[in-house]
Amino acid sequence: MSNTLPLTELFASSKGATYQCDTTNRIIIQFGEARVSLRISDFLTFKKRVDSVDIHTMIFNTDDAYDVEIIDAPRTGHLFVLSLCDLIALRDLLAGTRFVLDLNTLLNERIYSSLVY
Amino acid sequence: MKDLVRMRTSLKEEIERILNEQIKMEAHSSAIYLSMAAWCDRNGFDFSAGYFYKQSNEERNHMLKLFNYVSDMGGHAISPEVTNVPQEFDGFRDVFELALQQEIAVSNSINRIVGQARQFNDFATDQFMQWFVKEQIEEEYVARRAVELFDVIGEEGVGRYMIDKAIPKITYGDVEAQ
Numbered sequence: 123m124s125n126t127l128p129l130t131e132l133f134a135s136s137k138g139a140t141y142q143c144d145t146t147n148r149i150i151i152q153f154g155e156a157r158v159s160l161r162i163s164d165f166l167t168f169k170k171r172v173d174s175v176d177i178h179t180m181i182f183n184t185d186d187a188y189d190v191e192i193i194d195a196p197r198t199g200h201l202f203v204l205s206l207c208d209l210i211a212l213r214d215l216l217a218g219t220r221f222v223l224d225l226n227t228l229l230n231e232r233i234y235s236s237l238v239y
Numbered sequence: 240m241k242d243l244v245r246m247r248t249s250l251k252e253e254i255e256r257i258l259n260e261q262i263k264m265e266a267h268s269s270a271i272y273l274s275m276a277a278w279c280d281r282n283g284f285d286f287s288a289g290y291f292y293k294q295s296n297e298e299r300n301h302m303l304k305l306f307n308y309v310s311d312m313g314g315h316a317i318s319p320e321v322t323n324v325p326q327e328f329d330g331f332r333d334v335f336e337l338a339l340q341q342e343i344a345v346s347n348s349i350n351r352i353v354g355q356a357r358q359f360n361d362f363a364t365d366q367f368m369q370w371f372v373k374e375q376i377e378e379e380y381v382a383r384r385a386v387e388l389f390d391v392i393g394e395e396g397v398g399r400y401m402i403d404k405a406i407p408k409i410t411y412g413d414v415e416a417q
């Protein structure tokens with residue numbers, strides 16, 4: 123049955139896509155080979171982690187340790203190992219997703235609520 | 240599509256962020272008052288030390304009040320890191336002037352939160368923050384009165400001793416009614 127879960131695509135880019143599952147209340151992130159499903163609070167934490175990486179240091183520090191960034195997606199057991207390009211692409215994907223989530227909130231507030239009797 | 244963000248919490252991200260900042264500010268206030276208490280103890284101002292210990296506790300309670308609110312609304316309340324706590328002060332009067340400045344900074348911060356809450360139509364947070372608006376009237380009054388005592392009594396002779404004794408007696412509001 124799992125492949126019939128109603129997934130709504132939230133945002134897509136050349137590197138990946140995100141979906142919302144209304145049955146499990148989860149956000150699914152497909153990025154490169156990786157696919158993780160997160161509760162909304164974990165998604166927001168993950169986004170904060172991705173956004174808080176200091177890109178400047180990654181670019182200008184020649185030490186090998188700064189070539190990749192390792193970020194774990196909360197409670198998925200998955201570690202994202204990201205190059206600078208990956209990181210920027212993932213940020214884009216998550217920012218786009220967040221925008222759609224906020225847009226959905228706005229729609230619920232302004233339009234759909236009036237339809238609930 | 241379900242609104243998962245709203246289902247998690249009623250707090251907008253920005254509101255959650257500034258409430259967490261306020262949590263941090265109250266924790267910082269609590270820590271500053273504690274170091275003021277220690278300074279007063281070291282310098283023989285026993286009554287003022289007691290006053291600052293009490294203030295320090297109050298600030299921690301303010302922090303908890305905000306913390307519980309964020310948590311209860313489904314938000315992520317962040318246990319604050321407290322840094323940059325001054326341990327030395329230039330003198331008896333300076334301690335109280337700094338305390339007043341601290342309270343003014345808190346009042347300004349509370350006002351900003353109320354402003355933001357209204358901008359986001361977050362009337363629950365607006366209402367919740369009204370307790371703090373009222374509290375700051377009292378906090379500022381007491382802190383200002385303490386500084387005034389330095390001019391009213393004067394620091395010469397037994398002045399500082401008298402001021403120290405008068406500090407814990409400062410109250411706000413109708414004395415008759417209390």
Ligand SMILES: [Fe+2]
Pocket residue numbers: 265268297298301345
């Ligand atoms: Fe306070």
Ligand SMILES: [Fe+2]
Pocket residue numbers: 268298342345378
């Ligand atoms: Fe205060």
